[in-house]
Amino acid sequence: MSKYVLIGSEGCGSVIVELAMREVQAEFELEEIPYLEPGPDRDRLLELNPLGQVPTLIMPDGSVMTESAAIILHLADAFPDQRFVPSSSDPQRPGFLRWLLYINSEIYPTTTFADDPDRWKISETRSQEYKDAIDQYRMELWANVEQVADDPYFLGERLSAVDFYIAVMRHWRPGKKAFAKALPKLNTIADNVSRLPQFESILKRNFPDS
Template structure:
């Protein structure tokens, strides 16, 4: 195997890694599957990733990586000119690491936990209130990111992978319109990514159907 293979699903967090691979200039194939649907695709995914989640990245040597932030940091090491992360000597490096981990450990789970409330065996009459409560909490979490964000990129003039997360995750519940109303700086960052010819086709394919 001479290139990466990204297993992903339409509109999911795997889109962040697809964009990162493009930014890095890495050779890769995309295998887009309905990752929650039973069948051979999910069976193969479970063999590679016991959690059955995307993104799952098969490395050129056949090893497997999961967890989007880990993949991002790997790609930054493998492709040092990619600008996915600030250099270790860059003054923005601590802020980048802080907010990257904040997004993937706080906001991202708040999205997935409320996508399918039935998985928690909640009574049907409280699933909608549960989803609303978690969605409101997620918006509070995004507020902290908005408060510290710079423009035109999250780190000011310096692009980083955080911009890719914002560009993708703003499409998730409660949706792009509500996100734009609440978070103008983050919306500007997301639009700047969406308008970049390197990324525009991928984002349109995933979110403008």
């Protein structure tokens, strides 16, 4: 194998990694699957990633990487000319790492908390109340990112991987309109990313309203 294989699903976290791979012009093949649907694709995914989640990245040597932040940091090492992860000597690196991991550890998991209330033993009568509470909490978490965001991108003039997350995750619960209303700075950043030629087709394919 001489190239990466990115296993992903439309509109999911794999889009974040696809943006990063396009930015570094990595040679890769995208395998889009309905990752939650039972069948051969799901079975293969579970063999590669016990959590059955996307993105799952098969490396050129056949090994497997999971977790979008880990993949982002790997690509920064594998393509040293990239600029979306500040170098170890860059004064913006500590802030970048802080918010990259904040988005991944605090905000990202809430998308799964509300998707399947039955998994958490939430009764059917309370499931909507539970989803609404999670959505509100998610927006409160995003508000912390809004407070420190620069312009035109999160770090200022420099495009970073944090911008990839913002551009993709604004389409997730509670939806793009709610995101734009509550988080105008982050929404502008997402718009700026969506207009970049190298990303426009990817985001339009996954989110037609981009």
